[in-house]
Every structure is written in structure tokens, then in C-alpha cells.
Amino acid sequence: MVRHTGDSYDDKAQRYAETIDTKPFTVFYERPAFMSLLPPLNDLHVLDVGCGTGWYAEYLVEQGAAVTAFDLNREFVALTDDRVGGRVDVRQADLADGLPFVGDGTIDLVIAPLVMHYLREWRPAFEEFRRVLKPDGLFVFSTHHPYTDLGLSKTGNYFGVELLEDEWDVGPVRFFRRPLTDMCTDLSAAGFVIERLLEPTPVAEFEVVDSATYDRLMERPMRLMIRARAE
Numbered sequence: 001m002v003r004h005t006g007d008s009y010d011d012k013a014q015r016y017a018e019t020i021d022t023k024p025f026t027v028f029y030e031r032p033a034f035m036s037l038l039p040p041l042n043d044l045h046v047l048d049v050g051c052g053t054g055w056y057a058e059y060l061v062e063q064g065a066a067v068t069a070f071d072l073n074r075e076f077v078a079l080t081d082d083r084v085g086g087r088v089d090v091r092q093a094d095l096a097d098g099l100p101f102v103g104d105g106t107i108d109l110v111i112a113p114l115v116m117h118y119l120r121e122w123r124p125a126f127e128e129f130r131r132v133l134k135p136d137g138l139f140v141f142s143t144h145h146p147y148t149d150l151g152l153s154k155t156g157n158y159f160g161v162e163l164l165e166d167e168w169d170v171g172p173v174r175f176f177r178r179p180l181t182d183m184c185t186d187l188s189a190a191g192f193v194i195e196r197l198l199e200p201t202p203v204a205e206f207e208v209v210d211s212a213t214y215d216r217l218m219e220r221p222m223r224l225m226i227r228a229r230a231e
């Protein structure tokens, strides 16, 4: 059985890196919403899960955090290393294998921007985040909105967990869709309490550069973001 679809990014990292930091969707939608869920970062030890090109790792360090970052894909690890090497502990690791390189209760904040949907099973990963977090530590993640991704489903069953494929500008990408109920149940079972749930809307600047996408996002969310606290 497929445990994750992280190989979707094989040979795509360079192409992904060329546009991701400047795309209006990233700059005026995904990242401002995600950052609105982050606490003050100074002096926190942050685990950056699926660090990609290292944009968050760099931001976190610039805000005074100590950062451990990892990604499945060697090319992404190299890109993050090029960007923040020396200032961040960057590793290659598979989230589906747990976090054997992180000690119990050593992390203040775990971030997983746009990573979880590449995993079939979320609860074991959530349990690992809970294990490495200090008491009252925070876990913040963003993922595809489960209702929006239903449009790609062959079954049309909202309550199912389903492997989907979509064609993006970087090529075909596979990921899992699951209902909001499953996300909340797995968070709770792993020992988290949801503090904030966000279905983001874009910031006003998006309308200036792409009014059609702006209008669509004002009516139909494409992301779901959650901030949860370790109980």
C-alpha cells in the first residue's frame, strides 16, 4: 500500500522552486494566512516539516527561532541548505518513518505547510508531533481544502480517504484527500486541542494581479489551516 506520495516531487524541485516564492497564490493567499496562525517566534525551537525550498526555514530564523528542517526529497534538502545552510539543521527524512532524530519534548512549534496531504495515515505523524512538542507546544499545518478536492474524486464520497491525482504547472502530482472529521479525530486522539481553524481568503493585493482567481477564492476556499495545542 502507498504510504505517501512524496515521490510526486521527484525531478520537479527545481521547477517548483522557480515560481513558488513569487506566485500570487503563494504570496497573497497561502503564506499570509499560514503566518497569521504562528505565535511570536523569537527563541522558539521550530520543527519545519517538509521544508521544500526553505522559505519558511529562512523566515523562522530571521524571526529569531532555532530551526530543525527536513524533507523527503534530496533536491529540496539541497535547496533549503543553500538558502539557510549553517543557520538551520537541515536533514533528509521521511515523515512516514516518524521523527527518530528529534527528542521528546524538545520542540516549541511544529509547522507543516502543505505537507500532510502527501501522507495516507495522519495519526502516527500527529502522535510524533505530540511526542516531540513541549507541554503547551503548538502544531500549525495547512492542507488542501477537503471539499474543494472532492472535485477530483472518482467516487464523489466526501467521507472517504482517497488517493487523487492532479495536473499542476510542475506536472502530475498525487495526494490524499480526507474529510475534516478525520483530521479533527486524529488530532484529538494524538493529544491536541484545536485552537484555530482557518478557511483563508486572499489578501486584497491578489485582486489587483488576478481578479478572477481572487473572486473565486473569496467564494470557494482552496486551503484549510489548523493551529492545535499539545494538551
Ligand SMILES: C[S@@+](CC[C@H](N)C(=O)[O-])C[C@H]1O[C@@H](n2cnc3c(N)ncnc32)[C@H](O)[C@@H]1O
Pocket: 004, 005, 006, 007, 009, 049, 050, 051, 052, 053, 054, 055, 056, 070, 071, 072, 073, 076, 093, 094, 095, 096, 112, 113, 114, 115, 118, 119
Ligand atoms: C507543496 S511542498 C511544500 C513545501 C513547503 N512546506 C512550503 O510550504 O513552501 C510539499 C513538500 O513536502 C515534502 N514531502 C512530501 N512527502 C513527504 C514525506 N513523506 N516526508 C517528508 N517530506 C515530504 C515534499 O518533498 C515537498 O517539499
